Amino acid sequence: MRLGTKDRAVVYALDRLEPPPRAVDWSLAATIAVLVGTGLYSLVVGDPSGAWVFDVHAVAAFALVVLLAFKLRRVATRLRPNRLTRVRFVSILLALTALGALGTGLWWAFGGSVRVGPWGLLMVHMTLGVAVPVVLLWHLRHRYHSPAGATHQGRRTALQYAAVVGLSALAWRGQRAANDLLDTAGSDRRFTGSREEGSGEGNAFPVTSWVADDPTPVDVEDWELRVDGLVDDPATLGVDDLGLGDETADDERGDLATDAERRAVLDCTSGWYSDHDWRGLAVGDLLDAVEPTDDARWVQFRSVTGYRWSLPVEEAREALLATHVDGERISHDHGFPMRLVAPGRRGFQWVKWVTDVRATRRRDFSESVAIFVSGFEE
Template sequence: MDRALPSGLVDWSLLVGVALLVGTGLASLVARPGDAWLFVVHGGAGVALVGFLGVKLWRVRARVRAGVRARSGTVALSVLLTLLAVAALASGVAWVFGATIPGPWTLLVAHAAVGVVTAVVLVVHLRDRFAPPSRADLTERRGALAWAGMVTVGAAAYRVTDALGTERRYTGSREQGSGEGNRFPVTAWVADDPDPVGADDWTLAVTGLVDEATEYGYGDLPADTAERALLDCTSGWYSDHEWTGVRVGDLLDAAGTGEDAGWVQFRSVTGYRWSLPVEEARDALLATAVDGERLSHGHGFPLRLVAPGRRGFQWVKWVREVRVTRRRDRSEWVAINVSGLGD
């Protein structure tokens, strides 16, 4: 297999593989229930990449040893890239089999962080080495068959590891604290963690493209709708609960929305915000309680968005405003990554 694979094809398989892993990894952050294929492609590409990386390391072992002895900066960067790639792949496989790490972050978060760093170092590494594959690399029959065999074996190996691994959702998340009120993990996206919000000082405003802007105090909310929904966090856990609160559609009906309404944005006291298409938003819930318990501060008291089918970071906490807009506010992609940093 090693001799059958042209070196150019191996290099490009590594490049395309890393790009595919980063792309599917980032896309998985906003995956919906129908996007399970993203995680299958991500896992299969990762395992297949192990084989190509092994071939690459075997072929350059003599050059690496010589470069290390000569203290070559280029070789040092190659070694760093190799170590990062191995760490990214190993942490992903370890997560599948239930491994954990100490500290506030899960191994899945560490895997994602190392993967992004690997991609950045790869771009630097390719700055002076980038070359398109030759026609011979792409058309030589023996090499094509060997490449197809490597990919097939990688995909099959992924299915085996997935079947032998610990019980998880298709997203890779494991169950924690379902049905136990506020006793499920408290996580924050980046640094979004305000001081506790007092119910007496808090209000909810319904604004934007509405017939009549409306404001509610905590005691004014008709929070009597119950809905069971599963929260799936990108840090690697999920939790299933009965949430109680007010349906967003009822708030929109009370304020009145016109034909121009296209999106509904939920804004936190921290400036954190996320939008949903108006029809989806109408079925969402703004929760005040979970499993019969009033929400704790860490879980978004006084009000948190419950958006079934959306990842956890889209369930906005500490909601203070519901804003109806014509178009989606793209600045929210920046807001979710900087809110809380100045606190």
């Protein structure tokens, strides 16, 4: 097939822009590493000061589009049916997984929405994103080439990479501008990418639980809040101590007042956020009552399911054990009788159905495992 003048100009431009083959291959691996690293790190970033993580992730995604175009353009002839081998099937699987992760991410950014069973579009994107490095390692077992010589120390290669990054950044900004211009659902997002649902509507915001966290409703009469660890005066507090016995008597107060208030955004990693007025027991007041020792550096909050998460002591003092949301008693699905409200943290760190608060010297790193098995051990 003969190419027209414009087609030849496009091919020439691509040839000028494309780095050497081995450099493209290792750039793909590096970009995937950046995407996976920033994607995983973004799960624990809830404060606007960490917005750069999401920006780097987005620009890297557009860079991956360009690099994949270079790669597929080079290997397209090898993927013909009469040339397929088992090794090349793995390569095709890698390309499809990467394109799936990119496609779902871009569709989400432009305001799209898809459900696959209980999973929303963002969860599908994250699942595909985690699958990419797994398939990549499988691919590298058969197609590994030493990075030696992958880059050429020259002005042309530097300019090529500068062009790729520059075009990726422009595409990222253009996508955001297009969302605003077209007023898509993608234009109304937090810096985390989450969309607003149920703000200021009491318990009428989405219900999500981590892994198998789905306990039977807590009997408030039997429930107790244990506060121990590195404290001078451990305590076990019941409904009478906290004024939780009568759902209609919001003015009833025990030894520790549950009338502290916080305005905070609950930002869930599944792709939604909700802004509410929360009321309950200030963790700072609770810590003052039990007097943490000088060695206490962390405060761990544990759920009835075994789920747990820790905050540094000073950050924990600004948190709240909420009993109400927008004036309504928190429902069971949202963590009754108490859930942690941790401003600036993502939703999965807001522990529900809290039963224990413990001051510790070091962070309990077993909680990173416990969050994946909580609920199963009930």
